[in-house]
Amino acid sequence: MNYKRFLIEPSPNYAAKIFRCPQMIDNFNFTLHWHRDYEFIYVKKGPLKVQKIDSQIVLNDGDVYFMNSEEIHSYCDVTDDLQFVVVNISPKILKPYFENPDEILTFEIKKGDACDKIAHSLKVLYECENLNDRLEILRIKAIINNISYNLIKYYKNPDISFVKGSDSDDFDCAKSALKYMEENYASDISLTEIANYVGMTPAHFSKYFKDKNEMTFLKYLRRIRLDHAIKDLRDSEMSVKAAALKNGFPNVNSLILTCKEIYGRTPIEMKQFVRT
Incomplete structure (x- = not known):
């Protein structure tokens, strides 16, 4: 289903x-x-x-x-x-x-x-x-x-059982794509590269990924990169530019725009927020 x-x-x-x-x-x-x-x-x-x-x-x-x-x-x-x-x-x-x-x-x-x-x-x-x-x-x-x-x-209970959404058969390719992105987010991943990895054409994968995740491949990838960049800013004295380049953003402006789009704040504001 x-x-x-x-x-x-x-x-x-x-x-x-x-x-x-x-x-x-x-x-x-x-x-x-x-x-x-x-x-x-x-x-x-x-x-x-x-x-x-x-x-x-x-x-x-x-x-x-x-x-x-x-x-x-x-x-x-x-x-x-x-x-x-x-x-x-x-x-x-x-x-x-x-x-x-x-x-x-x-x-x-x-x-x-x-x-x-x-x-x-x-x-x-x-x-x-x-x-x-x-x-x-x-x-x-x-x-x-x-x-x-x-x-x-x-309330920890390791024995409770339920059907997980990611266990459904039609999510297997998406699960592989998500794992690939988590492991390679800092690299310059293209739609063609990840489509080839899961065995689909770029056009088919693009439609499939958005259908399974309610989000485009590129937006999801930016979200992963943003989470890691904010973590670096929170856990170190790394500059915003360094955090952007380390985590796969092409430049610092891309990180700032993505952060504002998702959280309505700049990376510096998010750094101050998570520390309070």
Whole structure:
């Protein structure tokens, strides 16, 4: 079966993406899809129906639900009457706190004090009047850290099983392409080169890649390069120009424009942001 893969852009202000309904109802009108982020749901006013591969979950007032990285899902019958918040947190943010940073951990949230704390944190995020207010941003960062702490501390479950979006047969070529880009992003990778690598014509690969990832090959490649460039800026005293050239950008202006396009900030602003 064919499932869409979404790439979720984190907020430029904090290491997560927050969607609220009914304010952002258009973000929930999708068929079955998956993404790399962990996903938290808190329902203030339900019922909210979450469709999975083999079941439908009905969430009522006050319920919390969690989905692991790459778990296939969609939201059903979302209307203006529903009130809920969805918070996406990238595994990249949590990896430094895993015992094995190369592993994507799985979790299972169960009833208890830690679950109540997560529910309270998600409720606060739903009720924030302005997610981009300077003072609120400070509080949101603390809340995201609190949610992440409780998840890692209390809910690791390596035995939980679910269908991963990347395991579908029609994603194999995309998976190979993504791995190739992750390993060679600093080089001058062309569309023809990567199409040959996965055994497709450039035109076919271009259409196939965008269909599987909701993003063009070049934009995805720039996104990988940007993530590595920002990491270099954060972890060292490297100049913006040096970070650009080291990570595959043709020049410093390309890095700056890509950073503004994705995060709405310059690389220097992102460096200052991630350090706070």
